[in-house]
Amino acid sequence: MTWTAWIPVLVLLTSLVPAVVILLLPERRERLRTALSLAGAAAKVALVVALVGPVVDGRRPEVRVPFLPDVDLVLRVEPFSLYFLGLSAFLWLVTTVYAVGYLRDHGHHRSRFFGFFSLCVVATSGVALSGNLVTFVVFYELLTLATYPLVAHDQTPAALRGARTYLHYTLVGGVALLLGAVWLTVLIGPVEFADRGSPAVAALAASDPGTLRLVVALMLGGLAVKAALVPVHGWLPKAMVAPAPVSALLHAVAVVKAGVFGIVLVVDMVLGVQVAEDLGVLLPLTVVACVTILWGSVRALAQDGLKARLAYSTVSQVSYVVLGVSLVSATGMTGGVVHIVHQGLMKITLFFCAGLLAQTLGLTRVSQLAGVGRRMPLTCAAFTVGALGMIGIPPVAGFVTKWWLGLGALDAGEPWVLAVLVTSSLLNAAYFLPVVARMWWGKAEAGAVLPRPVGPEAPWTMVTPALVTAGCSIAVALGAGLAFSPLSMARVIVEEGWWP
Amino acid sequence: MGDVVLASLLLPLAGAVAAAVAPARRTVAVVTAAGQTVLAVVLAVTVLRDGPVATAPGGWEPPLGIALRVDGVAAAVGLLAAVVVTAVLAHACASPASTGPATEPAAGRSAYWPLTLLTLAGLQAVLVAADLFTTYVALELLTLGAVALVALGGRGAYGPALRYLCLAVLGSFAFLVAVALVYARTGTLTLDLAAAALPPGPALTTALGLATVGLLVKSALFPLHAWLPDAHAAAPTAVSPLLSALVVKGSFVVLLRVWTALGGDAALASVLAVLATGAVAWGGVLALRAAALKRVVAYSTVAQVGYLVLLLPLVTPALAGGDGVAVDVARTAWQGVLLVLLAHGLAKAAMFLAAGTLVGVAGSGRVADLGGTAARAPVVVTAYALAGVCLAGLPPSLGFVGKWALLDAALTGGRWWVVAVLLGGGLLTAAATARVLAATLREPGPGDGPPPGTPHGREEAPGATALPTPRAGERWPALALALLAVVTCVGSAWLADLVLVGAPPGVGG
Incomplete structure (x- = not known):
């Protein structure tokens, strides 16, 4: 037992302790609240950095607590856990800074907000570090519960309705996941996540493929709700009523990502890609992912609300991850895994900008954005980077993803997927480029007077995070070939861990 | 001793x-x-x-x-x-x-x-x-x-x-x-x-x-x-x-x-199975529909008694000298139901304390009149929510551990109706809790609370001072019980071991 063995628990505590303390703080203790949030976030980033060395050396810090007499709760740092944990730790830090600015003038119930915000991160970190299915289910459901107060934060009837829809979808999805997880545990004992899949699952696939197929369908069906796959994506646009930092977190690291992270875990660390292919679960997954990619984009076209457009864009973009891991090809899987980070960076940038526009100028609709680039150039520049990335234009991260996914589709012998990718990129362009064009070159309509600029365009606490994540979206693409770039990490995870 | x-x-x-x-x-x-x-x-x-x-x-x-x-x-x-x-x-x-x-x-x-x-x-x-x-x-x-x-x-x-x-x-x-x-x-x-x-x-x-x-x-x-x-x-x-x-x-x-x-009785066990199912469904539905807050909580007890009674049909085959699988099912079900019992004890006590306090804070026993209480009594509402999480068998809570064990028993024994009762009942309970929580989050009617987005530089918004808030002693006991129902989730194996000590031989005690 070395010091690294306890790091998984410390990682959870860096957000659990702030969460509990902040929830108990009175509303006016703003400085202490901010300090706690930032200290927790910074400590988590530091821990993640400290973990990189040991994990590269092949160590897998692990903590076990008995849950039932023969089932343990397990936290373990695998390379894939660290990859997702790193994303969430970094984006949490950035989003905390942004949220402090966002809520400074217009906030209410801020202790509740930041408390549950931190609790969300506990849940996300727990999801990332889960070493077996039980642990995953525990944190996955905790995430549902911790995000409910955030979605309902504004307490308006619309917010409460959105939150209720969110809860209905995710709880029912959780039931399917729970049933699948218990069933699998009954069949083969506690299911530990392992590279190339669990051997016990492989044995079951040989002896009773029918039951295993049913179990996997239940689990994937449950996970699909949070991953917002068509046809169970309906909660995501409704959850748009949440404040912008929450939407950013929901779409980039927490809820939606936990869903796809779970799907990737089931396919690559429970079944293993070989067993998954033999069972025949990959092709249906590819089809669902493609349908979701196209349907999300088509719906995004028709949305005038900026956040609604971004929400449908998330439905579409997150499915690239599912598409990637459903391809029987190391290249395709790498494309999927790398998009977990890429989509997170780009989408969080876009939501930061949407929040900036709404909070500073009160603009929430695409049709109101004409000429706003002259008033808020930095915000609109960040938005442009995110939008170009989503379309897949180099040198932004989205291009790297689409390149690898395309190669993977050919490699896996599914050339029709290329057509989906091309169509989707065209649709992406069709719903993002008009927004960008209107921002920079649009003429403000008569009567729609933008307020006169006074001083900086917005509080630095809100602009800086957007610029940082936009910069990162470009950096991860330009530096894709370097060691420890998301792409290199994804390649290591897939080629050394998962590819048979 | x-x-x-x-x-x-x-x-x-x-x-x-x-x-x-x-x-x-x-x-x-x-x-x-x-x-x-x-x-x-x-x-x-x-x-x-x-x-x-x-x-x-x-x-x-x-x-x-x-x-x-x-x-x-x-x-x-x-x-x-x-x-x-x-x-x-x-x-x-x-x-x-x-x-x-x-x-x-x-x-x-x-x-x-x-x-x-x-x-x-x-x-x-x-x-x-x-x-x-x-x-x-x-x-x-x-x-x-x-x-x-x-x-x-x-x-x-x-x-x-x-x-x-x-x-x-x-x-x-x-x-x-x-x-x-x-x-x-x-x-x-x-x-x-x-x-x-x-x-x-x-x-x-x-x-x-x-x-x-x-x-x-x-x-x-x-x-x-x-x-x-x-x-x-x-x-x-x-x-x-x-x-x-x-x-x-x-x-x-x-x-x-x-x-x-x-030694139980197979015919009677079948009747009990039907009644337990009825209890979970009926209690769950009425908890979802009841107008008075305390009746919501009380109907949830009716549903939870159904979960407890599920144990009798699950242990009966083992008592009648069933095979190893039957004993396995009986043992896991025994642990599961008793964990549910303990979880319900802690959570329901917390929930009733919280409900009673909320009725006092809202000045009315109706769920519809709870608007604004989440702002005035956040600790009490948190206690209610945590208790609801535990009763619905959602993680992380002792109720979840019990539900997991019961699901395990039901799947091992091939009792699909038990699976359906557990999962459906859990959703009904979650919905009943969510309904109450949404009511507490709702803004109160005009004039009796600060609107959303009120700058909190001035904590005491006009009109807010007159509304009752719970005393310190009314907040913490409920929260303590609810937290206990949640944190016992970690390392609950000793409880599962404890309830098996001296259990009848038929269930592997």
Whole structure:
């Protein structure tokens, strides 16, 4: 037992302790609240950095607590856990800074907000570090519960309705996941996540493929709700009523990502890609992912609300991850895994900008954005980077993803997927480029007077995070070939861990 | 250790007497409950380490004497009872209104303290009694204490209390007839000896049937539940938690013992399976529809009793000499249901305390009038929410551990209907909690609270000061119980081990 063995628990505590303390703080203790949030976030980033060395050396810090007499709760740092944990730790830090600015003038119930915000991160970190299915289910459901107060934060009837829809979808999805997880545990004992899949699952696939197929369908069906796959994506646009930092977190690291992270875990660390292919679960997954990619984009076209457009864009973009891991090809899987980070960076940038526009100028609709680039150039520049990335234009991260996914589709012998990718990129362009064009070159309509600029365009606490994540979206693409770039990490995870 | 068992019986009785005559009622009651908690911890640790503790006070040995025995179930439920009573008494100390309406004569309120300890003594006696007649006496003591507590609710509670008394006495009577039948046939009142001496046949079936029906009336299994929502909702705030979390558990534990000792009955088990399913569905739906907050919580108890009764059909095949799989199912189900029982005890006590406090804060008992309470009483609403999470069996909570084990048992045994009941019931419970939470988050009507987005630089928005907020002592006991229901999720394996100590051989004890 070395010091690294306890790091998984410390990682959870860096957000659990702030969460509990902040929830108990009175509303006016703003400085202490901010300090706690930032200290927790910074400590988590530091821990993640400290973990990189040991994990590269092949160590897998692990903590076990008995849950039932023969089932343990397990936290373990695998390379894939660290990859997702790193994303969430970094984006949490950035989003905390942004949220402090966002809520400074217009906030209410801020202790509740930041408390549950931190609790969300506990849940996300727990999801990332889960070493077996039980642990995953525990944190996955905790995430549902911790995000409910955030979605309902504004307490308006619309917010409460959105939150209720969110809860209905995710709880029912959780039931399917729970049933699948218990069933699998009954069949083969506690299911530990392992590279190339669990051997016990492989044995079951040989002896009773029918039951295993049913179990996997239940689990994937449950996970699909949070991953917002068509046809169970309906909660995501409704959850748009949440404040912008929450939407950013929901779409980039927490809820939606936990869903796809779970799907990737089931396919690559429970079944293993070989067993998954033999069972025949990959092709249906590819089809669902493609349908979701196209349907999300088509719906995004028709949305005038900026956040609604971004929400449908998330439905579409997150499915690239599912598409990637459903391809029987190391290249395709790498494309999927790398998009977990890429989509997170780009989408969080876009939501930061949407929040900036709404909070500073009160603009929430695409049709109101004409000429706003002259008033808020930095915000609109960040938005442009995110939008170009989503379309897949180099040198932004989205291009790297689409390149690898395309190669993977050919490699896996599914050339029709290329057509989906091309169509989707065209649709992406069709719903993002008009927004960008209107921002920079649009003429403000008569009567729609933008307020006169006074001083900086917005509080630095809100602009800086957007610029940082936009910069990162470009950096991860330009530096894709370097060691420890998301792409290199994804390649290591897939080629050394998962590819048979 | 026999002395500790005896002490755990006598301490609350002595406390009840002292609280009835001494002027410092509250202090006596709280000190007694705290002492009982210490005894319960000692007993639980002993039982976990050394196995069941048996004693026969006064040297009256079986087959006729008073036999006391603390097995894992008794130790675990006894610990639950001591913890819950301590927390509820702490709440009652802080909030005189929670022990009865101010309009009642002062004697009513002061009776709360001895009656609570009497009920605790009755429950402890039910748990440790090892012979049937002592069990009967203990059940009566428990019932009388509980009925008197309901009546503390004032005029509106007299009717429900009387109805509760009638039904509970009828249930006791059925149980007594069953005891008499067993004694007439076997000449012993000790359960194990009687079970060995009683051959299968009409006598055994009749005794089992009578005992089951009588005890289920007391535990309020659907469709014999009608008294419960009235009684539990009419009782004062500091009484409802005791009734829902503890009193209904006493008769259930007795039923579990009688059922497993007498070997169960397959036909009766099928009927119970249907009734348990009905309880989960009916209680769940009515909790979702009830207009009054305390009735929402009370109907949730009706549903939870259904989960508990699920255990009987699940253990019956193993009792009838089933194979290894049947024993496996029975053992896991036993652990699961008892964890659910403990989880429900903690969570329901927290929920009723929170509900009572919220009713006071909102100034109305209706769910629809709860608007704005989340802002004025965030701790209480958090306690309610955490308790709801535990009752719905969502992670992370003890209820989830119990549900996982029960699902495991149901899937291992191929009982798909149990799976459906568990998952469907969990969703209904979650929906009922979400409904209440949404109501507390809703903005109150115009003029009685700050609108959203009010700058909080000035904390005291005009109009907000006049609205009541809970006192400190009303916040923390409920939150403490709810947190306990949640954090026991981690490392709950010892509880699962504890409840198996001294369990019947058929379930792998």
